[in-house]
Amino acid sequence: MKRVAGALLPAAVMVGLLVAWEVLVRVAEIPHYTLPAPSLVLQTLWANAASLAGSWWFTLKITFGALALAVAGGVLVASVFALSRPLERAFLPVAVMLQVTPVVAVAPLILIYVESTTAALLMCTWITAFFPILSNTVLGLRAADPGHRDLFRLYRATPWQRLRLLLVPTALPYFAAGLKISGGLSLIGAVTAEMVAGAAGRETGLASRILEASFRTETPKMFAALVLLVLTGVAIFWLFDRLSRAMLGRWHPIGSAR
Amino acid sequence: MTKGAIVHQPRALPACGTLAAMPPVPDPLISLSSVDKRFPSGTVALQAASLEVRAGEFVSLLGPSGCGKSTVLRLVAGLDQPTDGRVDAPAWRAPGEARTGFVFQDATLLPWADVFDNVWLPLRLSGVSRGDAAPRIGTLLASMGLDGFAHAMPSELSGGMRMRAAIARARVTGPEVLLMDEPFAALDEITRQRLNDELLDAWQAEPMAVMFVTHSVVEAVFLSQRVLVMGARPGRVVDEVEIDAPHPRPPGFRTSPRFAELCRRLSASLEAAMAARVA
16 A cells, blocks of 8 residues: 555656646647647657657667676776775776766867767767776775675685675675666766767767757757656666666665565 | 794603603693784784683683783684784694684674575685585584574574574584684673573584683683683783583583682682783
């Protein structure tokens, strides 16, 4: 009963907001190029389904491609940092610089140096998604309980045993938290990068659809693309939330059903 | 390795004349001879600390906090190096043979592994497969009242059950030495007494030397054959009391006059040790 009520309340708020929007547009007779009603947005979404789906798929590929590279790079660099403090001290500033530089600012440069637009977009997105994975994983690899460390020393565990049976399980919740942040960030990165690149043509993503529609004052189409982006973002968040619960299983409070 | 730490001590041969006259004294399994332990921060945990523990003996280390009781255990386990002096123990003579078990103040179970996997860990680290370890783990869990809990997660267990699992883990390799660092300090009195009984049962089922750190006089008297009283600043053994009561403990031992007398004797010694520190 409580669960149903818990799901019902946010849904009711959503529906209420949409109805209020629809009523406002109709009563105040707001022209559709200023603010389209939700019903019109839905119609536009349906009418342009084919072209939007292609763009959506492209944006999704960039998002997950860059995220996969960020996970691989982040975990690799984190392992090196966790093994060697001097290396961490030497290279952390570079990682921080990557993190603090806005993608919008470096994207034009990357577009000059990298010929393939897809590769440039991947790189920009990677920059936004990389750091949360790196810093969380480094933290996690160092978080092992001193008592557990003593235990592994007492039984003369090999470095490989220590990594597999102690450090990786300890780091997992930290990594999962980083992944949840980076999942959302990589979608934002993918869209931002494409906005800056201003790419046109067949192989383009949702950002290009929004830009196009904006040039032609096709406001309903802008909203339609936006709706797709929001839904994708929510789906990605949900996916990684589920994934982290599954990864952490029963042992961590985040993973428990209670 | 630090210069003072001599791993293998040659055994001293007794002179021929005295050998026949005296009963054979077994070589100590564990010995600390004038051990100093200073930490990089400058804290002196132990100064000229000496003690011996024979194979199969149950010895308690009793003392105020900060007297270096835990440091003694860590030295015996090979987890720390002495700054000066000699430490001789199985963990030093045969490193990597898992002949030393350690029960820490917290249960320190791996929270992501169930009871079975936690108890398996020491064997797993020395290359014993799950299947080969299963019979030993099964017997051990059953003897410690943990049967039916093999697949429970640590977070699902009470404090007492967690500590039982930690003791099972320390015993799984069949160690010669069991080191226990105030293992029952955080438990309620009833659970504590039951675990004391169970520990003595375990000790009599599988002979091993136990070094038990506690700040409870009652616990030390109930469990041990011998109690070493430690004083602080500098940390060292200041008194030694033999507990001349049989194992298994006779019924009603906890309430007997002899028990009370031993407790008084130890309390006085402990107070003297603490007074010496203030002076």
